[in-house]
Amino acid sequence: MTRSAPALRLGTVHGRGTLLAAVLASGMVFLDSTVVNVALPRLGAELDATVAGLQWTVNGYLLMLAAFVLLGGALGDRFGRRRVFLLGVVWFTVASLLCGLAQSTEWLIAARFLQGAGGALLTPGSLSVLQASFHPDDRGRAIGVWSGLSGVSTAVGPFVGGWLIDALSWRWIFFLNLPLAVLVVLAALRWVPESRDEAESRTRGPGRRRRFDVAGALLGALALAGVTYALIDAPARGFDSAPVLVAALVGVAGAVAFVLVERRRGDAAMLPTGLFGSRLFSVLNVFTVLVYAALGGFTFFLAVYLQNVVGWSALLTGLAMLPTTVLLLVGSARAGALSARIGPRLPLTVGPVVAAAGLVLLRGIDPDASYWRDVLPGVGLFGAGLTLVVAPLTASVLAAVDDRYAGVASGFNNAASRAGGLLAVAALPLLVGLSGTGYAQPGELTGAYRGAMLWCAGLLLAGAALAALLIHRPARTAPGGQPCPSLPASTPPDRR
Known part of the structure; x- marks a missing residue:
C-alpha cells in the first residue's frame, strides 16, 4: 500500500x-x-x-x-x-x-x-x-x-x-x-x-x-498534427497536393474521432465533454485560443523581424520583449483582484483592444527604428492589454465548472492556449505569403511582418467582441482572482 x-x-x-x-x-x-x-x-x-x-x-x-x-x-x-x-x-x-x-x-x-x-x-x-x-x-x-x-x-x-x-x-x-x-x-x-x-x-x-484515456490523447495529437502539417506545407507544395490534402483530412478525421471517443467515455475521458455544457467554459476557451494565437504570432514574427530587418542583436531583441513579461509579473494580481470585484467581462474586453493597439503601433517599425520611440510604446501597450486578460481569464475558467473538474478545466485551458500559438505559427506565414528563406530577405520579411501584426490585432479584436457579447461574471470566483500557475501568467508562457 x-x-x-x-x-x-x-x-x-x-x-x-x-x-x-x-x-x-x-x-x-x-x-x-x-x-x-x-x-x-x-x-x-x-x-x-x-x-x-x-x-x-x-x-x-x-x-x-x-x-x-x-x-x-x-x-x-x-x-x-x-x-x-x-x-x-x-x-x-x-x-x-x-x-x-x-x-x-x-x-x-x-x-x-x-x-x-x-x-x-x-x-x-x-x-x-x-x-x-x-x-x-x-x-x-x-x-x-x-x-x-x-x-x-x-x-x-x-x-x-x-x-x-x-x-x-x-x-x-x-x-x-x-x-x-x-x-x-x-x-x-x-x-x-x-x-x-x-x-x-x-x-x-x-x-x-x-x-x-490514451486513445483521446493520441487522437488529439493526430488532429493537431494533421492540421498543422497541412498549414505549414501548403506554401511549398500547394493546397491541392496529395500530402497537404491527406494531412488536412487526417487532422479533421482525428478531431471528429476525438470528440466521439471522449463523449463515449464520459467522466472517464481525458476531457469530459460534459464540461462544455457550460456555455461560459466553452466561450472562454475559444477566447483563449484567439488571444494566445495573437501572442504566438506576435512573438514569432517580432523576434525574427528585429534581427533580420532592424539589425538588432539577439540580446537587444530579448530585452525589447521584456516589458511585456514585467508588466504581467507586476500587474496580474491586481488585474485578478479587479476582475473579482467587477466581473471578467470588462477586463477581457478592454485588454485585447489595448493589446491590439500595441500591435498596430509595432506594425510601423522600420529598419532604422529607435527602441524608445518605435518599439517600447507598442510592446508596453501589448503587455498592458495582456495583463488585463491573463488572471481574469484563468479565474473565470476555474469558476465556470464544478470544483471536481478544476484540474481538468485548468489543464484544458492550458492546452487551448498552446494550441492557439501552434495554429498561429502554422497559419500566419501562409496567410502573409512568407515561405522558403524569405525570413532572411528584409524586403519580403517586412511585408509579411506587417501583415502578420494586422492578423494578430484582428484576432485580439475578435476576442474582445466575444468577451463583450458572451462572457459574464461566473456564479463563483476563484479565491483572490489569482492566475493558475499552469497558465502563463508570465508567458509570454511556459503558456509561450
Whole structure:
C-alpha cells in the first residue's frame, strides 16, 4: 500500500528542497519557451532552415505539450508524482542536449518533439508535487513562491538567452538545461516525497482503477498534427497536393474521432465533454485560443523581424520583449483582484483592444527604428492589454465548472492556449505569403511582418467582441482572482 505524502512545512529543509526542485524544473521549461523565438534567426542561418523549418522548431514542442499535458498529469497521479516528475526532468534534459547538438533542421525538429513530450510530464508534475506535498497551511505560500520565482525565470529568459546566443551560440539556450537538471534531480531524490492519488482506488475498489484515456490523447495529437502539417506545407507544395490534402483530412478525421471517443467515455475521458455544457467554459476557451494565437504570432514574427530587418542583436531583441513579461509579473494580481470585484467581462474586453493597439503601433517599425520611440510604446501597450486578460481569464475558467473538474478545466485551458500559438505559427506565414528563406530577405520579411501584426490585432479584436457579447461574471470566483500557475501568467508562457 502506498503511503500518503507527509505534510511538509515551508520552513523546513525538506520543504525548501522540494520547492527548489519544483522552481528549477519549471524554470527550465519557462526559460526555453521565452528564448527559442529569439534564437530562430541564428539557428535558421546556421542550419540553412526554411520558414517551414522554423515553424516546426516552435510547433513540434507546442504540439506535444498541448496534446499530452493532461495525460502527463494523470500519469503522475497514478504512478507517483515524484517518479513521473523525475522522468519528465530527465526526458526534457536529454532532449535539450539533442537540440543543442543538432546538425540539421530535421534533427532539431525531432529533438523539439521529444522535448515537448518531456515537458508534458514535467509541467504538471512541478505543481502537483507542491500541491500534494505541503501542509494545507503552507500550500498557498509554496505555490505563490513557485509562481513568482517561475515568473522571474521567464522575465530573465530573453536577457540570459540573448546574451548566450550573442556570446556563445544558440545551442547554449538548450545546454543551459543540463546543470539545472542535475540540481533538480539531486534535490528531488533527497527532499521530494513520493505521492499518488489513492482516492480513486478506494472508491472503485481493487482492480477497478480507471484506465488511461490514451486513445483521446493520441487522437488529439493526430488532429493537431494533421492540421498543422497541412498549414505549414501548403506554401511549398500547394493546397491541392496529395500530402497537404491527406494531412488536412487526417487532422479533421482525428478531431471528429476525438470528440466521439471522449463523449463515449464520459467522466472517464481525458476531457469530459460534459464540461462544455457550460456555455461560459466553452466561450472562454475559444477566447483563449484567439488571444494566445495573437501572442504566438506576435512573438514569432517580432523576434525574427528585429534581427533580420532592424539589425538588432539577439540580446537587444530579448530585452525589447521584456516589458511585456514585467508588466504581467507586476500587474496580474491586481488585474485578478479587479476582475473579482467587477466581473471578467470588462477586463477581457478592454485588454485585447489595448493589446491590439500595441500591435498596430509595432506594425510601423522600420529598419532604422529607435527602441524608445518605435518599439517600447507598442510592446508596453501589448503587455498592458495582456495583463488585463491573463488572471481574469484563468479565474473565470476555474469558476465556470464544478470544483471536481478544476484540474481538468485548468489543464484544458492550458492546452487551448498552446494550441492557439501552434495554429498561429502554422497559419500566419501562409496567410502573409512568407515561405522558403524569405525570413532572411528584409524586403519580403517586412511585408509579411506587417501583415502578420494586422492578423494578430484582428484576432485580439475578435476576442474582445466575444468577451463583450458572451462572457459574464461566473456564479463563483476563484479565491483572490489569482492566475493558475499552469497558465502563463508570465508567458509570454511556459503558456509561450
